[in-house]
Amino acid sequence: MTAAPRITIVGASLAGLRTAEAVLAALPEARVTMVGAERYLPYNRPPLSKDAAEALAAPGADAAAVFERLVLKSRLATGAVDMRLGVAAEAMEKDALRLSDGTVLRHDWLVAATGLRPRRLALRGAEGRRFVLRTFDEAVRLGHAMRPGARMVVAGGGFIGCEIAATARKLGLHVTIVEPMEQPMIGALGPRVAAAMAAMHRAQGVTILAGRSVAAVSDSDSAVILDDGRALEADLMVEALGSHPNVEWLEGSGADLSNGVLCDNRLIAQGADRLLAVGDVARFPNPLFGPAPRRVEHWCVPGQTARRAAETIAACETGRDPEPGFAPMPSFWSDQHGTRLQSFGAPALAEAAEVISGDLTQVGTEPVIVEYHRGGRPVAVLGLGAPPAALAPHRARLERALSPETVE
């Protein structure tokens, strides 16, 4: 081995932090620098649409105390990593990186952990009433506006939209989800489960306008105008329409940035052999689901990809080939109206869903377990209010069924 490798990690959130830990565990002599655009220590995002959102909306909420509970625990020794917080990576300059404070950092390895930012409606106006939810600062701003009795429109019924809708109902807001597809969450959960979830939201008092989109917002009154001309009264509107990968800073690196950073199974970017990507921004092939590279926006992915990226760097530094066949099992959860969804595998890739325990008309009151199939084989298991002990055997069965190359 030559001199201690210089490793720059861009993005100081879950994926960046876990990568720094894994790199230093594998290569204790490595010199690791982390660059994070937010001025906060790495923190946990999922509560921002759930209990932290509720806490931030409470009258006289103590944002600092809420933040304290979100900070990610870390195994990094103090000073082990050169942390540059509140500074963004701006552009690549050959084997160096220019930061927003003018610094130029040289590296042997660069790791992209820059995640996503919310997609906004392509509309002008009413900025003071429009919200997105990805960062703590955005959650604080939204929390101030979530007053009991306020009328809230959620544009986009994905997981984040549905979770914030449920939290807002709990806080006593009037909530309408405007979803362009036939059902909220239909892409992620399929039509049967999405319909059952929509019924649960309606039973909890959420209005769902499906097959509709927001066409305009009014500056003069509180109207949100839909594509069919209908006007909704809204004191606030949350735009939860999906997200854009943060990759602009990598332009000119040689990597394919068409949807995140395109990587091989080692997580090395195609076209830029000193660049790796981890977390939500990484698009990589997972042999559990065939050769097509995909981006996966679940909380488990940062941890899994961080370990893989560290293995790859350590292998290359020590002249070995990284082990082939990185095949992490995706999983996600979501909490809506007190019901936990817990999924293993890739329900979004399924062609059909089969209820294997419980009854979809009872979602929210009784546990339900659904198995998803593609080409006659299971690709995912989803529990709705199902205890984890009941899901465990199904997950184990799924793992056996998903032996590499069985799907697609």
Place this chain on the structure above:
Amino acid sequence: MKVHVDMSICLLHGQCVIAAPEVFSFDDEGQLQWLADVDDGLRADVEAAADACPEQAIRID
């Protein structure tokens, strides 16, 4: 190595049971059980479990 789960924040996601089944399990009532004193040979698995816990409920000493 000592393992502790803060049951006031654990939401029974079960991610720890998947990552380190030798250490974490659910009993017949569906309650989380874990070994409080674990051989250092299992450190990597326990660390993976702590990382995978969405509630950050697992502490390793």
